[in-house]
Amino acid sequence: MEVTKISPPVSGFLQVRLDQEIIDYLWKIIDTSQKNKNKNAKGELIGNISKSILLEDIDSFFFKSVCVPLIKYYRETNITRTDPVARNALLGPKSKLVLDKLWVNYQYKTEFNPYHDHSGVYSFAIWLKIPYGWLDLKKLPQYNDMNDDDIKAGCFEFEYNDSLGGVQNYSYRLSPELEGVMVFFPAKLRHCVYPFYETDEPRISIAGNLSYLPS
Template identity: 75%
Template sequence: MEVKKISPRVSCFLQVKLDQAVVDYLWKIIDIGKTNNKNHKNKLVGNISQSLLLDDIDSFFYKSVCVPLIKYYRENNPISGDPVSENTLLKPGSKLILNNLWVNYQYKTEFNPSHDHSGVYSFAIWMKIPYSWEDQKKLPQFRNIRDGDIKAGCFEFEYIDSLGGILNSMYRLSSEYEGYMVFFPARLRHCVYPFYGSDEPRISVAGNLNYLPD
């Protein structure tokens, strides 16, 4: 008999190590954001202490990071161009913009429940991780639990396979992920689990890219 493997196409996500100049720029606008104090918490589902809007000065982040990642994603996503998956049923001349950019401060026991974002593409950037998953799993409450089931402090994507089952892709975070970014379709569900032990905040930057008519 002749057997041929057929793999259904699935939207990808990108993992990006940001240049230090970009990381420094993000810390700069985070400091400005703390001064401006534009609350964004009431627009989000996060069960966390604080979310503040950020201003992308002169569109530096959009131009230097978002634009090349959009190009790369469209060229490398297995189902790029699919109007359902990419939300491209738009009027002629529609423009893709960075319409939301914010910073999250998450303290121990706080969490971001499973959710998706508005728009076409979204991203999350880990700026400060004050714990490591390896240390989290050693806490007394996780004794006798399999490593694969210990999700304290993790970031997790959720998606559906070809049989309708729910799968996940999990990041077991530590300070080694500081300066890393994940870029993904806005409708890809994800969550952030609570961490324990540290009194320092987990700081992340997130944003949405959407189309607006000219």
């Protein structure tokens, strides 16, 4: 008998370690947003967190330096090799993919971001400051006698369906070692951020959406 395993394609996501030049630029536009008292985006977002502030990508530096090459790489390497929105007949031949929203999140202890997805085609999250480590959080008394896989404190987590319709998760156990890391993913890939404890310092992250402008 001849047996062949067939694994149906599932859309993946990218993990990126950003260059220091990009990290410095992101901190710069955060500082600029504070000086200019940019709009508070909390009313437009689902996060149960203290503060979300809109950012401006000056001269489209981040879009050109990071987003454009990642879009190209994702399309070339994604296992499904499809881009449903780009193939939509309602989009004209001159439709442009743009960074239409960029914001910074300040999350303090006990705050969280429930499961959600984003608008647009692609989205990303960047961890700039992580003031805790999962290995320390798992030592808290409420997690005694629990399996490590069930301890979600401080985690960023994706949720997706497998080929049988079951719900699966992919978790990032956050710690300072992941500062400067970006995840780039299809905008409809659901994700969440669990609460952390002990420290009074905020977790600072940047998120953004890439969407098509109809021609």
